Structure formats: C-alpha cells, structure tokens
Amino acid sequence: MKFAKRITAALCAGMMLFSVSVLSVHADEATEKVVLPSGKDVRWFQLQMELTAKENTETNRLYASAAVGLFQGDEVLYTGYYGETDIENQIPADENSVYEWGSISKTLIWVSAMQLYEQGKLDLDRDVREYLPDGFFQHLAYDEPITMLNLMNHNAGWQETTRPIWETDENAILPLGEALQAIEPAQVHHPGEAAAYSNYGAAVAGYVIECVTGQDYCEYIHEHIFEPLGMEHTALNPAHSDNAWVQEQRKKMKSYQLFLGNCVDLGNCLNYVPAYPAGAATGTLSDLMTYAQALVNEDAPLFQNPETQELLFTGTDFYGDSDIPMCAHGFWCEEHAVRTYGHNGATTAGQANMTFDLDSKTGLVVMVNEPNGNWYINYTSDMAFGELSPEKYISGTAEKAKLDGYYLMARSTYRGMLRFIPYLTAVSLSNLGDTEKIGNHLYQLRHEGHIADETAVILGKKIYPDGNSAFQQPSMDLIHDRFYLVKLCLFTVYVLSAVAAVYLMLIQHKLKKHGKWTIYQGSAVMTAGQIARLVSVLALLGTYAVLVSHQGGIPFTMGAVLGIVQMLCIVICGVSAVTSCVSIFSFKKEKMLTVRYILNTIGCVLPIIAILYFEMYRFWGC
C-alpha cells in the first residue's frame, strides 16, 4: 500500500507538522474522528494534506497552490490553503483567493434547467430548437431532435469546436447567442448516439435557459443560485465583471506549470470564454463548498421541491446495459468505494474538482492554479471516497476478456481541416491488457490503487444502430474503427511523400551541381509536385500550430489561408500526376524514366487522396 509508509512517516512527524506554513482550519477532536467514505478518518486526510504541503519546498515544488475543502452535510470537516497564488510576490493562498471553476460551471446550467423543469417552463425531452431563435443552428447534419437531456448527457452529436473558444481581449467578447453561432461545430454523430463531451453543447443549454427565462443567463444564476446560497464571492460572466471583488482578486492570481520540481510562471492567464456558461465561474473555495453543500442537502435549498433534486441525481446515461449510471442530468457519476456525483473542470489557468457522496452527504472541493497535473487534484477524491474494489461487481473468478481493435475518441474533430486529429489519438484497447467481463456489456480493468492495493475501472460497451461498437467511459465514447490502420497508413504515406520529396529535391540539386541533370518531359511539373507535397505537409503542421496557439481553435482567416494552400497543393499534385501518367504512355523512353513517372504518379495521387479524405482543405462549416 503506497500510503502506508506515508501514514507512518506522517505520524512520526507528529508535532512537526504544525509548523508547516499553510493556512488550514484544524478540526476539533470529534470531527477528526469522522470516518470518510474511503474508510479513513478526517485526521488521516488532514495528515496527508499537510505532509504533502511539507514536502513542497522552494527547491522541490509539488504544486503552486491549492485550496481543499471537505464537508459532511452542513459541517465543514476541513479546509486547507497551500502554497502561493503568486510565487514571485509571495501571495499565499487563503480564504480570499479565487480560482476558476472551469467546467464545474456547467453544473449551474444543469441545476437551472432542473429549476425551470420543476416550474414547468422547460421540457427536458423537447427539441431545444423550439426554445432557441429560428435558424439558430447552421451546421446540423441530422433531423433528429436535440433535447436538453442530450445536452446534459453530451450526446447531441457535435464534434469538438474548431474555432477559438477563448478570447484574450475583454472587448472582443460577443453576447452569448452570437458567440455560440460563431463557434458552432459540425454535427458528426446522430443525437443520442455517441457521448462526446461538448463545451458548445453545454453553453447552448445555458443559452436555452436565457431564452426560456428571457433573462440574461448570468443574472439568472445570480438570482436563483448565488444569492439564495449567499455566494458573494463568485463571478460568472466571461470578464468577471458581475463581481468587482472577484475580478480584482482574480487579477492577483497567477497560474503555474510544474516542471522538474519548479513552478514555471504562466502569468495571469486571463482568458475569457464568450460561451461562458460552459466554464467561466470563478470564486473562492468557501463559495464552491457552499454550493456543493446545497446539492447534498436533503432540504434542497435550490429547488421548490426536494424531489427535483432527487431527480437531478438519477442516472440519465448508463454503462452498457447495466444500471450503473455514468451521467445524472449533467453531473458525472464515479465509482469510488461509494458512488459519487460531481464535476471537474480545467481552464488555461487552473483546475477544480467537486465530488460528493449523496448517502453520507460527504463532499470534497479542490481548486488549484495549475492547468495540468497537481497532486491535490489527482489524489484527494480517492482519499476521501476510496477506490472501487475489483470485487464489487465480480464475485468469484472473473471471466477474462480480450478487447481488440482500434478506437477513436468520440470527442474530437471529424469534419474540417483537423480531421486527422482523431487518427493520431486513437486507442488500442488490446494494449491495456486483460480485462474482466462483468456482464450486461460491462467490463472492468484492474490496476494498482492509490490507497488500496488494487482497484478497477469500469468500461461499458454499446452497439450503435449502424452495428458499430463503442466503449463508454465518462465524458466520451471510444468508437471502433475497422479501417483504422488503412487510414493511419494513408496519413503516414502522406507525410512520407513529403520526406521523399525532400530527398528527390536534394538529389536533383546534387545532379545539377555535377552537371548531370537532364531535362526530360514533365520534369518541371514533377518538381512542382514535389514542392506541393512538402508545402502541404508544412501547411498541415501550420494548421496544428495555429490550433494550439489560438487556444484550441483556428480563426476563420487563418483557416482560409491554410485551406486554400491545401487546395493549390491538390491542383499542383493533380497536374503533376496527370502529366507523369500521360508521359508513361506517350513516347519511347528508358526504363528508369518510366519507373520515375510511375513513382511520381503514385507519389502525387496518394497525398491527394489523403488531403481529400482528411479534409485538410475544408476551412468552412465546422
């Protein structure tokens, strides 16, 4: 057990821990003995937190800063603030530090939707187009209705948006409806078929709230959630201008990336999300904890009727054919030692996690100012809620199941110039090792636990109406692709054709240098084809570079330039292929020249097929 040594070390460290420079609220003796769903008590949890804080030194950083809150019902069991929100200016994390909620903000949409549902103003099964302005969606591919439940389950069928979802200029933030129309992605799955986590879909749900209530979404949330709960230190709109105090505090916070024991300063990372319902909430730990406490409260302070809250936490999407929920009206369900509900979030500035167990009313809230990694984010929920025992769903000897084939992530880009991405992130399930069959299209994968010796991860299997299969994991399906290797080979040949073009040009240069270069029929066009192949691959790399440097999206103008370059490459390669193809049959020539023509034809046709198949030219409508 990994933590056994740490517990011993922690206990031996004893009083030394109290000298640790962290701000934490130490629980009284009775609270310390409260047993968490993981089977550990609060004292143990507290020691783990503080031991990690002690290990975090200036020369060996484990994190930049973290705020951790643990509660049971109304009672706060523990709060801890660790590290600094601004290392350079030595601003310590404390109760006034604000962090970004990221996608936890989406739960505000789902709570609002349920509030409107209980008032009879919103039907979860009705097509959301009936609530939205006419012609709101421009790129829908299927006629099936998109319901609020589809948006909650992230299975409305949209691919990942290819337009930038972040803005760095506060003045460039568009109103919600316009912002959504500017980033509308292509619909690539039938509604209700594949789960593919969608920020766009969630933000559309936020806009539905706005359309149903006739009130600005941000105002609605303040009036119906923040104010009733007394959440005075949380902002929601993209620039946090709905709460001046939060806006000011947020400017004081910096973001960091851990690298080789050092915190690399990323600056303020003040990026704004115009589609803000999906992830713009920012506030203190205390406020987020208040919100989480309200969600486990049996009196359901956010609803008129406690049964609505009960309904909120009933499953809406399940693993395989089982009754194990994966999603409950937008809240993710996780199988720890107990079943938990909640959401996590990540932005360019930080991460947050909100998890709670409805039976024991225990909840955990963690907020950090690192966009990737972080010990507190990774381990605290297992420490509070335990880990799924491999024996929970399998008694006796498990039937081994070998999962074969290649699977593409449903949450990706399947239309447009980024279509190559899912093929570079495919998963081979056979590489995961042996899985165990539970039944009802359920599988589990054993692995080493953080607290327990061994734990398991559940995978569900589902068959789409077209007969194709997929494995389910929270937030997205992994879709089987029978012809994956062929497609990957096509992409590889495309890249290799550019490498070959470089060598051919080098050879040509060498021959010219030694006066051995002879001009033959079509040689100039063939050289142009080589250049086009190289330029096409460079344009593809450029597309990816633009995507990353523009916060996960390609601005229309840049996309248009890159798309037109790819179109030109298709034309040049096409002309080169036709010329060399015609030359093969046109006149008598040496054998080697015929080989050269054949190779050039193949070398130009395959990249054309790749550019067309991977839609590298397509900069519109996605």
Place this chain on the structure above:
Amino acid sequence: MDKNYQKKILDLIRTDFITMNGGKNNMRIVIILMVLFFGGLGFLFSPVMGLYVPLMASGFLVPMMFQNEIKYHSEKMFALLPIDRKDLVRSRFIMSIVLYIASALLFYLLMLISFKLKPYYIVLGEDALDIIEMLAEISNNNMTGLGIFNLLYFGAYSVGLMLISANLRRYFKNSKIFENFFSPEMRKATKKETGQILFLFAIIMVVILGITDILPVRNVIVPILQLFLQLAQVADGFLLGAVLVTIAVFSSIYNYICAILEYDEREL
C-alpha cells in the same frame, strides 16, 4: 538488368570478398568476436544488448570491408580495369547493405527469441531487469513489450543503415580518411561528424524543450510526435519500424547517388 550485368556485379562483389579475406590481423576477427560477445550477452542477459550490434556494424563495416584495399592501395587497380565506376559503387552498396541486413535480421531474430523465452530470468533469477517490459509499463501500457522491442531495433537498424550508406559515400569520396584514424582527413571528418552529432543532439534538446513548453516550438513538434507515438502503438511497432526503415532507404538512395557522382569525378 541483363544476366551479363548481374554477373559483372556479382564478380565485383566476389572480388571485394577476396580482398577482404586477404590480409592478416584484420578487423574481421575482432568484429566476429564482438558480435559473438554481444550476441551471447544479449541472448542470455538482456535483449537490449543486441542493439549495440547494428550501431557497431554501421561504424565498423565499411572500414572492415575495405581495410586491405586501403592498406595496399589496391583501389587504383580498378582504374586500370575495364570497369565502370558506377558499377563498382553499385556492387559495394549492394554488398554492404546485404551484409548489414543479413546480420541485422540474424540479431533481430536471436534477440526476439531471447525476449520471448526470457532466458535472463533463468540466468539472473527473478531480479533480472527486463528493461523492455519496464519501458512498456512506463508508456502507460500504450505500447506492448513487443512494440517497444520492435521500435528499439527498427530505430537502431535504420540509423545503422543511414550511417553505413554515409560511410560508403565518404569512402568513395575520399578513401584516405579511413587510412589512419589520426590523419588530417579523418580529423576533418571527425570534426564534421562531431558537428553532426551535436546538431542531432541539439534537435533532440529542441524536441524535449519544445514538448515541455520551454521553447515555443511545441506547436509544430506535437503533431509529428503524435504521429510517431501513434505509429509506435499500432501493430506492435511494425508500422513505425517500416516508416523508419523507409526514411533510412531514402537516405541510402541519396547517399548512393551522391557516391556515384562524387566517385566519378575523383582522381584516383
């Protein structure tokens, strides 16, 4: 290729074999002993040891093959014989690449058997370090042990192939550099090689710094790296292996053409 031409090339290869076997105290014995040593060690203790062989072969194969020719200046003989210089280059490229591929295949199969049967657990007991399986674990099981094995070997063989063709080109351009390790030509070549190694090292550093976001080159490196990782994950690394070998073949063809052009212009 007509039969007479094939015979001519085979005769040239045969001549080179006779020249190779003609001297005393040649490097051949050392090479054979080293191959046996690393082969044995690799088979019994760790299949990773077998990686030394392609890299060693790429460094020593060319000097070993032509050491007698260098020693006795017999290359001038070819200038007197009715042999096209292009054919001589072709025969030597074929011979060295075939020799290299044969030894590479032999070692690949030997080490693959060792990797599959794992005799090192019998020799060293349960504490034996299975580096390949460890690497597979580090990859978060994105790659299988066999995938890592293939990747290492195909990677090493591809680099070896590129080095052999580059060495052959260098030999045809100026064979004197292989005469004496301390000759000014060798020093010049070594300097150039050191520069190339430093350049390669710099590229690796840029890749590392780029991935970790220290240098702003990550955006361009990531898709290439993703393609490599994806190719490494599928079909037990054979696809990436094929890509690496293809690139090595491109490089060898380029060196071959350069060797023909440069040797043709050289004063013997």
